[in-house]
Amino acid sequence: MTPFYNPTLSYEENYQQGPFGLFASADKPVIPVTKPTSFLGYQVNTPFGIPAGPLLNANFARAAFAYGYDICVYKTVRTVEHKSHPLPNVLAIHPEGKLSAQLDTVLADNHYSQPLSITNSFGVPSYKPEIWQADMARAVQATGKGQILIGSFQGTQGLGSIEDDYALAARLVAETKAHALEANMSCPNEGAHHLLCFDFDKVERIVHAMKNAVPDLPLLIKLAYFSDEQSLTNLLKKIGHLVDGFSTINTLSARPVNAQGQPALSANRPEGGVCGDAIRWAGLDMVQRLASLRAxxxxxxxxxxxxxxxxxxxxxxxxxxxxxxxxSATGAMWHPNLALEIKQNYPTGAL
Ligand SMILES: Cc1cc2nc3c(=O)[nH]c(=O)nc-3n(C[C@H](O)[C@H](O)[C@H](O)COP(=O)(O)O)c2cc1C
Structure with missing residues (x-):
């Protein structure tokens, strides 16, 4: 199946020309009617959607809504323009068995075979707020009945206090009338312990700043995989009562190499986030542990x-x-009918 994001083109080319494949077709599918479910205070047709990343702009989001993805997250934006890493941004990876959370070395190439796992490496690009705010507002307008658009964002280091920059980003997203906010705290290089979500004191300060800036919109925090139960408990003690939800996981870091054993993304990008089939165990594990801690x-x-x-x-x-x-990000990119199939298999949206 032709993916709706073309890995052989740059981020900018995908932004201008995409989406591709089925998402580009003029014929839109007939969506089965499902029993709505409550999510973050909204009634959604089916509690299924596409997380931050593959939906680069309103054209992608409009297609995703038309294909029955009822909760769509607009790709992470920033308060300032930020360039994407050069190609390659996406490669297929071929782990032998289950990928661990211990920075495995994995073969990466252009052979996209199912069950598919990929590495993605963009560096969280963003256009200027004037551009993405107008476009995110168009994505919000593309929602149909029982659908919501969540705006993902993150702060940028070096612009003053990171708390203030997250708060400003939250306010800019809220101005687009997005239905909810998602603060990405699982991207490398913003916190003391590699990922911001592992720096609990900073996370707590940022959450307070965002809630002060935008008190009325549901706030989700995007988390990485926590292998340590005590750390997850400590995080929840700090912010579990302050936020409206957690989205998890982001990617598991690995070292993608080519057939010669050289870094496959580039010499200065030896690590990349892995997503897709190989990380399902980790997503399920995080969800199970969050649910039991919640109770x-x-x-x-x-x-x-x-x-x-x-x-x-x-x-x-x-x-x-x-x-x-x-x-679903990777799964939906290569299989755009996934939401339709879910609606056909689980028409009530629940078990
Ligand atoms: C092409 C692509 C771009 C992504 N960009 C972002 C991003 O900007 N912000 C973010 O929080 N996660 C991003 N992600 C991570 C996804 O939201 C998701 O957490 C991860 O891919 C795991 O889901 P999957 O196994 O269904 O792909 C991206 C993923 C992909 C595949």
Whole structure:
């Protein structure tokens, strides 16, 4: 199946020319009617969608809504323009068995075979706020009944305080009338312990700043995989009562290499985030642990399960693990009919 994001083209070319394949076709599918589910205070047709990343702009989001993805996240934006890494940004990877969370070395190439896992390496590009705000507002207008658009954003280091920059980004996203906010805290290089979400004190300060800036919109935090139970508990003690939900996981880091054993992305990008089939175990594990901690700590946050969803039964697995909503990036990119198949298999949206 032709993916709706073309890995052989640059981020900018995808932004200007995409989406591709089925998402570009003029014929739109007939969407089965489903029983709505409550999510973050909204009634959504089916609690399924596409997480931050593959939906680069309103053209991508409009196509995703037309194909029945009822919760769509607009790719992470910043308060300042930021260039994408050069090509390659996406490569297929071929782990032997299950990918671990310990920075595995994995073969990467252009052979996209199912079940598919990929590495993605963009550096979180962003256009200027004037550009993405107008476009995100168009994406919000593309929602149909029972659909919502979530705006993903992150702060940028070196612009003053990171708390203020996250708060400003939250305010700029809110101005687009997005239905909810998602703060990406799982991107490398913004926190003391490599990923911002592992720097709990900073996370707490940023959450307070965002809630002060935009008190009325639901706020999700995008988390990486936590292998350590105590760390996850400590994070929830700090912010579990302040935020409206967690979206997890982002990617598992690995070292993608070519057939000669050289870094496959480039010499100065030896590591890349891995997503797709190989990380489903980690997404399910995080969701299960968050759900049991939520019950034990008597918290109320929503859980968005992400990672390796490429078949309808994976949607069901995530809901059984305790997710309130489920999303697919890699799976949906190569299989745009996934939301339709989920609606056909699970018409009530629940188990
Ligand atoms: C092409 C691509 C771009 C992505 N960009 C972002 C991003 O900008 N912000 C973010 O929080 N996650 C980003 N992600 C990570 C996804 O949101 C998701 O967490 C991850 O891909 C795991 O889901 P999957 O296994 O269904 O792909 C991106 C993923 C892909 C495939």
């Amino acid at each position: 034990r700590m008597e918290l109320k946050f929503a859980i968005v399960g992400v990672g390796g969803v490429n078949q309808p039964q994976h949607f069901k697995q995530y809901l059984s693990a305790g997710a309130d909503a489920v999303m």
